[in-house]
Amino acid sequence: MSRSAPSPIYTLRGAGGPLNCLHFSCHGGDTPLLFSGSGKGAIHMWNLNTRRAEKIVEGHCGSSVVWVGTLQGSETLVSQGRDMQVCLWDLSEGRSEVMDSVCTGSVGFCQCSVLETSPGTRLLAFAGQQTEEIKIIELPSKTAVCTLVPDAKLGMVMCITLWQPDSGPGPLLLAGYEDxxxxxxxxxxxAKLSQAKAHPEPVMCLTFDTKCLRGISGSSDNKICSWMTDRQNNLQLQDCVTLLNPGVSQLCIRGDGKLLASAGWDHRVRIFGWKKLRPLAVLQYHTDLVLSVAFSDHQDPRQRLLAAGSKDQRISLWSIYNEAADTG
Structure with a gap:
């Protein structure tokens, strides 16, 4: 490792359950926020100035919350639970009310994906009731757009992400499957454009860098594998990094495209240079599986944070590699 591993700058406690998902909202207003979803069904809105939960809401009948996000340019929170519901929350003027919901029919852990296609119109993709199907609807109308089912038996849909290419027609979707x-x-x-076998075990997580058309996926094995799409939309496998211990819950690329963070089943967060997948640091703090990682969206690079959520019910906050250094 190029430097000694840092310690968390602070931790957040009191979530009351495993921290399945994290989402920052720090670019608007005076109050930087971190949203977390727990295995007990609670969504915490953490004020990063006071380092306390500003609000706690329950919207999934005690079922595990597997994904949280905010809609760009609005004060709307989106949460997904294992109660088969995706909820849209109105956060304007201090409110925290569910203003709409979508039934997914799926009780799995596959996180949904949202893509803005035009001002006020978005696509929502989620795993459907059938094992291999992905459903896509338009919001706010809830109009069905399509259902995607592979020809071959690939097992359960594990992870998905929607994205809009700069050139070419409509949106594309990347999906990782159980096989x-x-x-x-x-x-x-x-239609399916291309397919690649990235892991011998289920794809537990993936993330995609739309700027360089390159993504990375993790599995229950001890490898994270990078891949890219070419101009003909063919998936091409690139490099694999072997980890000391197996199991990756989540992967996250920092907004500037310089860092990659992985959430490990071995209780550790690993930091890599995104360009060459060079190992930079191993962050050790948690006493159980790390389930989620997220980079903040602060406009000032010096304020950028990394958050990690664990099964130990704690969130660790880290300030790392915020100077203009070559991270590889």
Missing amino acids: GSLLLWDVTQR
Whole structure:
């Protein structure tokens, strides 16, 4: 490692359950926020100035919250629970009310994905009731757009992400499956564009850098594998990094495209340079599985944070590599 590993600058406690998901909202207003979803169904809105929960809401009948996010340019929170519901919350003027919900039919852990297609209109993709299907609807109308089902038996849909290419027609969707396969779908044509076998075990998580058309996935094995899409939308496997211990819950690329963070089943957070996947640091604090990682969206790079959520019911906050250094 190039430097000694740092310690958390502070921790957040009191979530009351495993921290399945994290989401920062620090670019608007005076109050930087961190949203967390717990295995006990609670969504905490942490004020990063006071380092306390500003609000706690329960919207999934005690079922595990597997994903939280905010809609760009609005004061709307989106949460997904294992109660088969995706909830949209109105956070304007101090409110925290569920203003709409979508039934997914799926009780799995596959996180949904939201993509803004035009001002006020978004696509929502989620794992459907059938094992291998992905459903996509339009919001706020809830109009069905398509259902994507692979020809071959690939097992359960494990993770998905929607994105809009700079050139070409409509949105594309990347999906990871139980058999270790990655599929790239054309949403407009409802067609599979390409497929690659990235892991021998289920794809537990993936993330995609739309700027360089490169992604990375993790599994229950001890490897994280990078891959890219070419101009013909073919998935091409690139490098694999072997980890000391198996199991990756989540992967996150920092907004500037310089760092990659992994949440490990071995209680550790690992930091890599995104360009060359060079190991930079191993962050050790948690006493159980690390389930989630997220980089903050502060406009000032010096304020950027990394958050890690664990099964030990704690969130650790880290300030790392915020100077203009070559991280590889």
